[in-house]
Structure formats: C-alpha cells, structure tokens
Amino acid sequence: MKILRTLLPLVALLFCSTVQAQKVEDFGVFKHMGAGVSVGTEGIGINVATPVTNYLELGLGVNFMPGVKIKGDVDVNDIKYTYTDAATGLSVPVTIPMSEVNIQAKLARTVFDFKANVYPFGTKNDLFVAAGFSFGGKKIAKISGHSEDVKNFMARTDVPEAAKDQVYAEIDKYQVDFDRNGDVKGDIRVNAFRPYLGLGYGRLVPKHRLGFRVELGCQFMGKMKIYQNDKEVNINELDKDKDDDVSKFVDKFKVYPVLKFTLAGRLF
Template identity: 55%
Template structure:
C-alpha cells in the first residue's frame, strides 16, 4: 500500500511539474513583443511588454497610405456680376485630388480579466497626431491668370466662381487653388476588445481587435479657416448631418505578433 501511495504521489508530482512547464510566466517587463498590423488606422508597428498575467502595455505608430482620388468637377461661373472689362476664359472643368494620407501614434493598456494564458482582452488608451482625416486640392490656371490680370477685382472674381463638388460649391483662393480638409481632435481616447496577446506565449501569434477612437466632431476647413458644411450648400442634406453627428472613428485591426525575448 505504501508503495502504491508513493507511486501515486510521484505521478501527481510529475503531472503538476508538466503543468507548470506549460504555463508561460509573465512578470513586469520581463518579455518584449514586436508587432505588425493592418487596420482602419493604416499599417501599424508597435512594441509591447507584459506587466503581469493581467496587464500588457503597448506603444505604436500607424501609417495611413497615401490613397489619392482624382477627378474633374464642374466650375460654376456667375459672370453677370463682373465688370464688363473683366474677362475670364470659361473652362467648364477643373481637376481636383483627394488625399487620405496621415500618421498617428497610440499608447494602450490591455487588460486580460481571466489572467493565466487567456487571450481575451479589453483595451484602453489614446491616439494622437494626424488631425487631418483627408485633404482636397485643385488648381485653375484660368482663374489665377484672371486675378493676376485684374487684381482690383480679385474679391469680385473669387465670389463669382466656385467648383461644384457634388451639391457643394467650393471656393478658389487668389492663386486659383482649392485647399480644403477635414479635421478631428489631435488627442483621441480609445477603447476596444479582442483576442490575442501582443507578447505571445510562442514566438509568433495572431491577434484581432475591434474598438473606436473618440475623435469629437468633424470640422471642415478651407484655406485653414473653419467653415460650416451647410454654408457650402444651400440645403440641409445627409452629408451635413453625418459630419455633424459622426464623433467616433471605428477601428478593426489584425495583428501578427512576435516575441523577441
């Protein structure tokens, strides 16, 4: 009987030892992870370190690729208000370019409520930088030439000509340029949740995250001056309502995680 008890005890000790070996110990910054991600924030690179089994700290940078959209839009001329001596070649189209390029940085604290080797997490933190969500640019040689030729009537010319962007009339500046952008807050709190650890148990792992940045109200700028979107259009349309009420930026992120040590 004693031999049987000793054998059972030895077996139990062996199982306990094997289980302990399977457990991945996390201490305060005793490991380091390097990660690459693709998300609605762009292409991201980050570093992370565990604090305990329940906490993980990360910092990263996200690059939104320079996606450009080009097209021709109509030009609206109200030549009836111009003096007779002012002549402007009537060009019906002007080329404009939309650019979505931006860069942001973030710091996040990931909480694993079940500890151990559990991969479910809740994240909280903030993103900063990249206040411009998108830019709009364009140029008209004809309008620039008219203002250069008739500088006395600059304001009259600028007030009588605009580019028709869908339902909106966008003004030119004195150089014949169109410069507009949409901006949000520089500092944006963040919350999210998902599965996966940024410092994985094995050398390589995967992680999925869904969350949102609280970016505040969208603001429309033209020539670095804020304008109300309904001032660009006489009617109160759906786009005006979206810009007025859209205050969060959705984040969906897929990450390849790696443990350096």
C-alpha cells in the first residue's frame, strides 16, 4: 500500500501533464501502432499498443505461463481405526491398502492486461511509468492425484465412514483428503482482477522499425487462498508449527513481481 500511495499521485500528475503537452499533429489513437513479444516472470507474452500523444501510450497484452508439472510420490496416512463388528462383537482393525500415492502439481495460467504507459520526458527519453490492471483465472496452481486402491477402499461397505474420513495424503505437514472416488484435488487462488504498477525503459511503439523494452513492476493479487475439493482451507488451522514456512508464504505473498523483456516492432 505504501507503493500505491507513492506511485499513484505521480502517475496522475504525469497523465495530467500529457493532456496539456500533447501534440495532436504528431500522434493520434491508432495513427501509429506497434506489436511485440515478451518473456519474463509472467511467461511468454504478446501485445499491441498505440500512442495517444508523445507522452502517453496504451497497450493490450496476453501472457501465457508455460505448463510446469511436478510429480512425486507422497505418503498416505496409515490410519489406526477399529470398530466393533455387529455380528460377532469383535473389534475389527481397519487398514488402508497402500502407503504412497503419486501427486501432480501444475503451474499454468493465462493473464490479460491493459496498461497506460506515461513518458514524462516525451520523445526525448524512453523512461516510462506504467499503471493498469491484469485479469485472468483465479487458480494459479493445481494439485491432483488418483488411487484405484483408495477408490476401492472407499467403496467397501464393511468400512465405517468415520474410517474413510481419515484417509489422506500427507504433503510436508499438511493433509490433503481423498474424495470417495479416490481423487486428490486442490488449488491456490488469488484475485481475478489485479491492479498493476511498474516502470521501465523503451516503447511498445518504437521510434524506429524495431525496439527493445524492459519493465519492472508488480501485480497486486490479494491474499492467496488454498482450496480443496472447491472448499477453502484455513492453512493456519492445519498448521501445528506457527513458524512454518508454507503458512507464512501463503499469508504474506500478496504481490506478484513482474520482470519483462520485450522485442517490439512498429507496424505503421
């Protein structure tokens, strides 16, 4: 919030100054247009832009984060549960028929953005301040897994429901429950609409045919939330160790850093 309070008045001041200093005879909406490809912490991007004045440029873009998959075997809780058989009156132990399950984590997303780039020095210098927003899917990471052994276990009529509720995969110190189909499902979500602030050097509509641009900024994505089977999980309630790194990360990581390198070309 300190960053927002510092940069937003500056962006507003620069935007107002462009209205007074614009050169309509040189620039106009869609009079010139550029396109570019980028790579950075948002993934691979494609954008188009047009200058409104010598001091203001508007751009639209889409960023694709390549699908990164991580697989690994994690432990399945060895439940300790006994129940009394109604027919015999004997105590019957319940045993889960497996010790590990393969879990897959996937990081992939598509984000659109709209940005206004303000050039305080006009055509004399390509330094700019950017403000705008990004929007896309709320889910930024997903985990999934399936076990036929667990599915068959869940289908047994001789096993009490209370015992089935104790079957979960253990990732670090956190439990991820199986549903009755033997599936593990979870995801991390943030706000779909994310304000953006940044600064850099270069133009999306370069003065010459080709140009290079570098940008450093941040998306304000809000607090990360963990969901399991489409139900929000309170990570702090699951956490037995208050110094745990995972809960600290989820609780404090509210800003997504953006570093982007763009090769831009002027179309006309």
